[in-house]
Amino acid sequence: MRMRATLGVVTGALALSALAVPAAQADEVEGDTAISNVVVNGGKAAVVGSTAKKTITVTFTVKDNKGVDWAQAILYHGANIDSSDSGAVANGSDGRATCTVVNATTSNCKSTFDLEPGYNLINKVAGTWKVWAIAVGNDADYVQKDNAKSFQVQRASKLTVNASPEPVKKGKTITVTGKLSRANWEDNKYHGYTNQSVKLQFRKKDSSTYTTLKTITSNSTGELKTTVTASTDGYFRYSFAGTTTTPAVNATGDFVDVQ
Structure with a gap:
């Protein structure tokens, strides 16, 4: 040998x-x-x-x-x-x-x-x-x-979400922003993960299940932004399915009170 x-x-x-x-x-x-x-x-x-x-x-x-x-x-x-x-x-x-x-x-x-x-x-x-x-x-x-x-x-990946305004009147527009980022092993920081498909999901206040509303793409800095129409109280989150190099991640749901 x-x-x-x-x-x-x-x-x-x-x-x-x-x-x-x-x-x-x-x-x-x-x-x-x-x-x-x-x-x-x-x-x-x-x-x-x-x-x-x-x-x-x-x-x-x-x-x-x-x-x-x-x-x-x-x-x-x-x-x-x-x-x-x-x-x-x-x-x-x-x-x-x-x-x-x-x-x-x-x-x-x-x-x-x-x-x-x-x-x-x-x-x-x-x-x-x-x-x-x-x-x-x-x-x-x-x-x-x-x-x-x-x-x-x-x-490692990170994902944030912010839905506003809070509270909001039924039928009005909610803007949902966020950012998808991942670890950079060379400068020891997190940077935006660009051009990635991310789902916007919603669950009603008394539900435990999220439903996908739409899929959007992160921009050149990993930022996410879209709008929806306010209908009922509940939580919005972004959800990323992951890639071979980056794991799946869900943002913590952001509650919106619809009046």
């Missing part, structure tokens, strides 16, 4: 060094060692804000008929690990997973990883990431997976 010493990623964002990982890009297997049940961040997208580091957990199962010697996972963004433009090595001194023996042939393994704006997160790497994984049996059998699991790393 060939080994390489380094994995290159975004210059100035992350340097992963002193790794002992196989050189081949494609999946490899020798013997009966198997990796399964890979779960990243509890099965949810990893949503990261503009400044705070987010730690996520990766768990997986390893089987080998002679028992499990060691295992390791690495997170990366790119077509494959050798052409990755960002990534993360597991926390710990050697980057290897902590594996707990279930029985003579099976171990459950776990690693934690840090995702940090301005370090291994820059805006262009939001979206689909992958888990590279290797496991070695006590008999030196091994398996290597270039993409053991895909998952999403997303820029």
Whole structure:
């Protein structure tokens, strides 16, 4: 099994060094060692804000008929690990997973990883990431997976709403404004998310269900603005369905008293 010493990623964002990982890009297997049940961040997208580091957990199962010697996972963004433009090595001194023996042939393994704006997160790497994984049996059998699991790393989103005037007479015009923004991992601020479809929704005062009134598009600064006719007391909100790089978000409903 060939080994390489380094994995290159975004210059100035992350340097992963002193790794002992196989050189081949494609999946490899020798013997009966198997990796399964890979779960990243509890099965949810990893949503990261503009400044705070987010730690996520990766768990997986390893089987080998002679028992499990060691295992390791690495997170990366790119077509494959050798052409990755960002990534993360597991926390710990050697980057290897902590594996707990279930029985003579099976171990459950776990690693934690840090995702940090301005370090291994820059805006262009939001979206689909992958888990590279290797496991070695006590008999030196091994398996290597270039993409053991895909998952999403997303820029946190915010959405506001304001309906006015309050109160308003029935039949008059209500103007509903708001803003859709998302984390910028490079300047540690939130900026408007432009040209995105956002739904204006309404629920009556005594209801728990929102109904979509119309869909509008955020402008060049992420601002939202539209009008409706006042009909009954209730709450207005904007709702964004999300994209691969940015999670869905609902604004907190703004109540309007219609007189």
